[in-house]
Amino acid sequence: MALALLGAAACSGGEPPAASSSRVQVAAAFYPLAWVAERVGGGNADVIDLTPQGAEPHDVELTSDQVVAVTQADVMFYLGGGFQPAVEELASGMGEGAVDVLGSEGVEFVGEDPHVWLDPLRMLGIVEVVAGRLAALDQGRAAAYKTKAASLTRELEALDADFRAVLGHCEQRELVTSHEAFGYLAESYGLVQVGIAGIDSAAEPSPQRLAEVARFVDEHDVATVFFERLLSPRIAQTIAEETGAATAVLDPLESRPQAGDYTAAMRLNLVALEEGLGCR
Ligand SMILES: [Zn+2]
Structure with a gap:
């Protein structure tokens, strides 16, 4: 057929x-x-x-x-x-x-x-x-x-x-994410993205990369490490445990969200960023 x-x-x-x-x-x-x-x-x-x-x-x-x-x-x-x-x-x-x-x-x-x-x-x-x-x-x-x-x-x-309004007033501008999906978003709103894995989410980060990001989180007092639902949270959690940072979810919208649509998921991302980066 x-x-x-x-x-x-x-x-x-x-x-x-x-x-x-x-x-x-x-x-x-x-x-x-x-x-x-x-x-x-x-x-x-x-x-x-x-x-x-x-x-x-x-x-x-x-x-x-x-x-x-x-x-x-x-x-x-x-x-x-x-x-x-x-x-x-x-x-x-x-x-x-x-x-x-x-x-x-x-x-x-x-x-x-x-x-x-x-x-x-x-x-x-x-x-x-x-x-x-x-x-x-x-x-x-x-x-x-x-x-x-x-x-x-x-x-x-x-x-x-x-x-623009929310991310214009944040205590922290360092956006630590599980893979480098948020580069354009970071650039548009004045954040600095540090991806644990690279641009392709399938690539596993090396132990050296994990250590580097953990050091970055420590040195910059990063309060929150963001991870994604489609990827294992393990890597973000490892860094969070080592450094005492919290974790939160960011949706890179790489497949259809479980509920709502693009705009709704982006608004949830904004709430997560507002809390995680201390924006007021
Ligand atoms: Zn991606």
Whole structure:
């Protein structure tokens, strides 16, 4: 069945197959992109998220069913830069049907850090890219996509304003995290990120790195070490125990949150940062 579908899509020369509904078929490589597509698409787009809830998106593997679904979609949104090589490889055969949002206008990419979605201002650039492509694919509903994008833009601008207001007055500016997901967020709001593991959450930190971070926590009197739900808290806890720091959870939003959405999870992150960094 799957092979037959794949064959049919291939024979149509990359044109989207006739959909059973008139909704735009969207594939998104992981949650933040799926969320933007769902919000901007409203009831006019069917969105599939290639990173299952609770899974790590770094180096995600795709099932054959997912590959088929992407082949049949009108568009796939993904992040390049080596974040998800299996997705990038699929994208390389899709021509203009695959949209790399990384590095598009407003989504500046620095070094090798893919975590642009944790900066609400860069999310505004992602909204523009997604809305522009949906409007181009489905011109009859271009006005509807524009309206939804404007509403999402206001929501993200409000989020940015609140981050700016709260994080402008903190006792501590050192943000110690389990992996380096929060670099853009730190840069936007004047914090200094110290990641225990590097940019790729799959990489285990060395004993030397753990000792280095523990020393940093001691020397800077860091009160809170942040960890993530998808990663084992063990590493952050080891450093917290050694140094007497507390631990708290930050959600890097690398897969769909268990409750609420991007904005709700970012607001929980802001509460955790406010407490952990002593912002008043
Ligand atoms: Zn990450």
